[in-house]
Amino acid sequence: MGKAPTQRFTFTNKQSASNKMPRLINRNLIFNLVRAQQPISRADLARVSQLQRSTVSLIVEELLAERWIVEGSMGQLPRGRRPTFLHLNDERGVIALDIHPSQTTLAVADLGGRIVAQSLVVLPSNPKKVIGAIVDAIQKMIAANSDRSFDGIGMSLPGRLDLNLEKLIFAPNIDWPIGSIKSRVEQATGLPVAVDNVANACALSEVWFGDSDGIHDLVAVNVSEGIGTGIFANGRILRGEGGLAGEFGHVQMEPEGLPCACGNRGCWETLASNRAGARYYAEITRKQPLPFDAVLKLAQAGDASAKKAIDKMCVALGRGIRMIASALAPDEIVVVGDITTVWYMFGHVVEAEMHRSPLVRVPRLRPAHDGGKARLRSAVALVMNDNRL
Numbered sequence: 001m002g003k004a005p006t007q008r009f010t011f012t013n014k015q016s017a018s019n020k021m022p023r024l025i026n027r028n029l030i031f032n033l034v035r036a037q038q039p040i041s042r043a044d045l046a047r048v049s050q051l052q053r054s055t056v057s058l059i060v061e062e063l064l065a066e067r068w069i070v071e072g073s074m075g076q077l078p079r080g081r082r083p084t085f086l087h088l089n090d091e092r093g094v095i096a097l098d099i100h101p102s103q104t105t106l107a108v109a110d111l112g113g114r115i116v117a118q119s120l121v122v123l124p125s126n127p128k129k130v131i132g133a134i135v136d137a138i139q140k141m142i143a144a145n146s147d148r149s150f151d152g153i154g155m156s157l158p159g160r161l162d163l164n165l166e167k168l169i170f171a172p173n174i175d176w177p178i179g180s181i182k183s184r185v186e187q188a189t190g191l192p193v194a195v196d197n198v199a200n201a202c203a204l205s206e207v208w209f210g211d212s213d214g215i216h217d218l219v220a221v222n223v224s225e226g227i228g229t230g231i232f233a234n235g236r237i238l239r240g241e242g243g244l245a246g247e248f249g250h251v252q253m254e255p256e257g258l259p260c261a262c263g264n265r266g267c268w269e270t271l272a273s274n275r276a277g278a279r280y281y282a283e284i285t286r287k288q289p290l291p292f293d294a295v296l297k298l299a300q301a302g303d304a305s306a307k308k309a310i311d312k313m314c315v316a317l318g319r320g321i322r323m324i325a326s327a328l329a330p331d332e333i334v335v336v337g338d339i340t341t342v343w344y345m346f347g348h349v350v351e352a353e354m355h356r357s358p359l360v361r362v363p364r365l366r367p368a369h370d371g372g373k374a375r376l377r378s379a380v381a382l383v384m385n386d387n388r389l
C-alpha cells in the first residue's frame with residue numbers, strides 16, 4: 001500500500017478567515033520541510049513542496065519574522081544567484097512533560113521535536129505532593145538549560161481534558177489530583193502551558209513531525225495501560241462535547257467481558273491494551289503475571305507463550321482499529337506505544353485484522369515514528385500547535 005496522496009493548497013495575500021486552514025497546512029508543510037531538510041533554500045522549498053514560489057516566500061518571511069527559522073550561510077552555486085539557506089532557530093526550545101500511569105518523563109526539545117535532554121520524574125507516594133514535585137523538576141530543567149529560551153511547556157496527559165474548564169474529567173488510570181497542574185506550572189514558571197490528552201497530542205505530533213504532510217484525516221491510537229485515540233479530522237482535533245470524543249478504548253466489544261476501569265465491562269482496552277497483553281501471557285503460562293515490557297522482551301527472544309500472548313493482543317487491536325477505520329475513514333491510522341517496538345513481528349497481525357473489512361478502501365496503518373520518544377514529542381507538538389494558531 002503506497003503513501004496516501006498529499007494535498008497542497010495555494011493561497012494569496014487576500015485570504016478570508018475561512019481560508020485559514022489551508023494557509024496553516026502550507027505553513028506546517030514549509031516548517032516541516034525546513035526541519036527535515038535543513039539547511040534548505042527557498043527555491044528548494046518551492047520545488048519540494050510543489051507550492052508556488054510566491055507562496056513559499058510569504059510563509060518563509062512569516063516564519064523568519066516570528067523567529068521559528070533563521071537565515072544562515074549563503075549557498076555555493078557554480079553560477080547565478082547565491083541562495084541563502086534556512087534552518088530552525090536553535091536558540092529556542094520547548095519543555096515537554098509526558099505523564100504516564102507508570103512513569104513521568106521530562107525533556108527539553110528543540111523546535112524540530114528533537115529531544116536534547118531528558119530525565120525521569122520520581123513522583124512522591126503522597127498524592128498531595130505530586131504536582132509540587134513536578135514543578136520542582138521543571139524549574140531544575142529550565143535552570144540547567146539556561147542557554148536556551150523556552151516558548152512554552154507541553155504536557156501530554158493520560159486522560160480527557162475539558163479545555164474550557166481546564167480540568168481533567170476522565171483519567172481512570174491516575175490516582176493523584178492532576179486537574180490543577182496547568183495553572184500551578186504556569187504560575188511557577190511564567191511560561192504558557194499547553195495540555196492535552198496524550199492521544200490528541202500524538203495525533204498533532206504526527207501532523208507536525210511525522211511524514212503525514214498535508215493529510216487531513218488521521219487517527220492516533222495510543223496503546224498503553226488503556227487505549228486512547230486522538231482524531232485529527234478536516235485539519236483539526238475532533239474534541240466533541242466536553243472534550244470526550246475519541247473514547248474508542250471504552251467501546252464495549254464483549255458485553256460479558258472483564259470489568260474495565262471506566263465501570264463498564266468488556267471495553268476494547270480490556271482486550272487490546274498492555275494490561276491485556278500481560279494478562280494473556282499469565283493465562284497462557286499459568287504463572288505469576290509479568291510487566292508488559294518483560295513479555296515484549298520474551299516475545300522478541302522467541303518465547304512461544306509470549307508470542308502467543310502478543311499475537312492475541314494484536315488481533316484484538318486490529319479488530320478495534322477496523323471499527324475506527326469504518327467509523328471515520330481516515331487517510332491514516334498511527335499506532336503509538338510500547339507495542340510499536342515489536343511492530344516488525346506483529347504489525348502484520350494488526351494489519352490483517354483491519355483488512356477484514358467489507359469497506360473497499362482501508363487507511364494506511366503504521367507505527368509512530370521513533371516509538372520510544374513519540375509521547376514526549378507529542379508534548380512538544382502541543383506547544384508548536386498553540387503557537388501556530
Ligand SMILES: [Zn+2]
Nearest residue numbers: 250260262267
Ligand atoms: Zn471502559
